[in-house]
Amino acid sequence: MFTHCSIVRPITILLTLLLASCGGAPADNPNISGGGNGGVATERNITVSVTGTSGTVVLSIGELNLTFSGDGSQTVSGVSSAEEVIARIVSVPEGESCFFTPSAQTEITVNRTADLECGGPSLSGYIKDFVSDSAIPAATIRVTHAAGELANITSGSDGSYSLENVTIGDRMVLSVRADGYAPYSAIVTITAQRPIFEQSIFLSRIDRAKTASPSDVMDFVLNGVTVLSVPANGLVTASGAAPTGDVTAEITLLDGSSEPRSLPGHYELSAGGHFETHGAISFVLKDSADNALSLAPSVNAVVSVPVAQRAKESIINGETQLIINTLYAFDETTGTWGDSQISRLVFEGVTYLYRSTVSSLSNVYSVGQPYPSGATVSGCLIDLQGNFVAGAQIITQGQDYIGLTYGTSDANGNFLIPAKPESDILVYGLMNTRSQTAEATTTEGVLVLNECILLDISTTVITLTWGINPVDLDSQLFGPESEGAARFHVFFNNKIVTVNGITMFLDVDDVTSFGPEVTTLQAFPLPGTYEFFVKLYAGTGTIANSPARVEVNAQGNSFVFSPRGGTVSECWHVFDIVVDNDLQGVVIPKNNWVSDSGCDNGLR
Template structure:
């Protein structure tokens, strides 16, 4: 279909496109109408690089199992890595529990549970400076299972007297709990110790990453029956300990909580179910309702609870099943991979594990849009399911590819700006972005899997084969709006190289600059990778290719 461009056409490389046109930029947004055609096997070639300076060297080898637990060659069961959700740094000292088994992450954030039983296991992750996290994993006797887990740092710490109660709040958030006096109890029903108690309130924002909430988006309905999938509109973790350091988990009189609205779904229901996370079962439990209150952007869901726990305001949906297959670069099926659906127009996810044939049956919201990605713990490329495709059960074709060596870069953001764009530049005059989406099967062996134009993201760039030389990733505020801009949105970039992860948020200096220069990475002749964050680096014009016109060899 033709169209009329009221603005001056802009040239990008060999292509021309029409820039934003007033109100059209708000929905279809960017008018990206291009007027031209256009690790069993781990990251073996990527070793530790000593980058130097302020560079961020990335060890892209498989997890190193904690040496005090079990020698690496004998690892079976579950092993993984725990990182901080705000920056991707490894978190040590996290207690990892599965049933009667328990271990602690080492200084590199690694853990191993080699004797975890086969089948479904609920694995919990706790550290007193972070909100608790949980994942349900499928363990096989023939396939090693691995996991990268992100945990959210604590929010507000509020001391108060349980005898008098009070309203506990989180600065800069609508999250709060109003506790009646003498209402708190320990798990055994006894009253708290006399003296000041301590409350920790941590808002959890699933619009940036759906899997920051614990569990797998499965809830036990209040009416009974089978567990069901749901979407969330925000989360709040609440933990309270008395003067004796004992957790206060029960209430004999209801407390009123406010859960900040945080969702990719822009249609906010007036009433939602309140759901409490049960760390023993790995399921959410529907308990009561919450109503929408406040005025945007300071809206929240308010309801009453009788338990101190992690809460979400959510709604059950009818699920469609997406059949997805995961292969390695040679075309062999990858068994034991964790395949997630991540809602694009809703905040929620579904999880399944590939069988020996590399096939997984992944749930998602019927009539919704979602991105499907496999991890093992390397990240595959991503496939997109449209609202039309998810109207019934659907098979994703072609198979997702789990790289032997490569990188994935995932961009998410808030409701505004409406449109942020991922850009990757590097050797061989490479420029991967919406107008030149690249290829995984031929040079540059890098591709934009997902291009989102209606807020939130995700946008995903997958690099199947790294190119030796200097590369740069940056984000363009295509909408050109700054209320908020990328900093206030906030934009978030997650980078996975092998089993390692890095997370970036914008720094100071945005003003009216449209380009956030996030990081450069150098791929050495031995295919080692050094990530160099570009701290507080903004530009009013598109950054140049850091390699100039230099050529680079592809890592195999």
């Protein structure tokens, strides 16, 4: 739920003045500075950069034309701080698409920087470990679209991949495999507003590899329960031959309670619509010769999916248990979920599972229920200067259920995206960085967000997630001192802080396990050192074994942090951001366990 005032075009005054007029700094709050860091400058420099071009680009900055012969940057000095400046594209090389980022517009209002990105339609990114953020080299990426296979590529030593022969409007499925990881598929559509698409993909490590003889009944066990049972001689290779040697099952539990993106695809059903998951699991079956295995003809297997932690409250601990559910199989070719089967709730040991009989094997299964139809969310995206952001990916994420829906902002920054009716959701955008996060409650019709969501390359977004225990972890952000005021502190008891006209928010504060907690800095208001901590506020267990995870999108760069070992405390110093006098930040990993005073007062 947003509490800052709306910013709509056209902007006729400086953003800092606009934000100050939205409320500014309460005089009785010592953590908030409404003053300056040396006063208000009367002039500013504007730095303009161009990347990705193969020829000559001409831009206008106000009344001045700048010519770029290839990639580079130029600075316009001595611009009045009171002057509104418009940056426009005058000309670009034939055949190239060029847009200002992240707004994907050809004309923008500019403050201190204007970044132009050029090139033809392309797709690139990195394959990374979900927990450690480390690069995964030699991952295979199979790209399919409606006409069949488009490409089959391999990630480089730094985890990077790229694809040039893509088409505007083409829906592509990127199916990724890597040794030691569960299979995953991402969905990408290149749009005219976003022809240069960056998509990093995070993979989950397999939980267990279990070996069995193919001539015996094969019961594959995870966490003390049988999750897949195959009859003796029930598996064959793609050619129909018996397996060579023993069978290995790589099993991964995909509990989307804290991170719903751990499931492949976009939660789309092959029959249309979307679904919420109540639990998911991945199987990869191979023989000793590394041949992929499937069920033999006329053979049935039993699949049992453990119930996700977040789903237990509604489907098991609620007034009425959901005894009969639906099992969906993920289709890597279409990127959708289908082949639905009846699934029944069972209790084995200390675990609730949904159990189904299947006649063919998929690599990924999920149990769940389709959304009722009719609910949508309408809104818009803007950057710090009030420019509408086109071509951004828009996501709704359930807070009282596990599920996602995806959409794209149009040329005017507007979006209309389906959602689960009568539910609590988060809404945010992605486009080379992450936007501020809006909290909302859907209806059975169209929910119109009251304000545009901020997405800007200068913005820093910090997302904390964790498991079922401890029940409450808290985000703690400390900023540098400013003249005449103490360090500011953004946390659950001080959710909105404004310094030098720049506002920082604790967008989302979660107190009932899993998260997310989301902290957003519109920009860095002061030079100096910013510190971020995670505090164990309530519940059993530790931050480390929860496990906690912090994802940072800072001025267009992304980082992931997970707690290290050692002597665990109730305060985790995750990282610092050191900001220079040009208000550009560098993330400095810390990953240290410190005393409680660190989370209460910072370390500086």
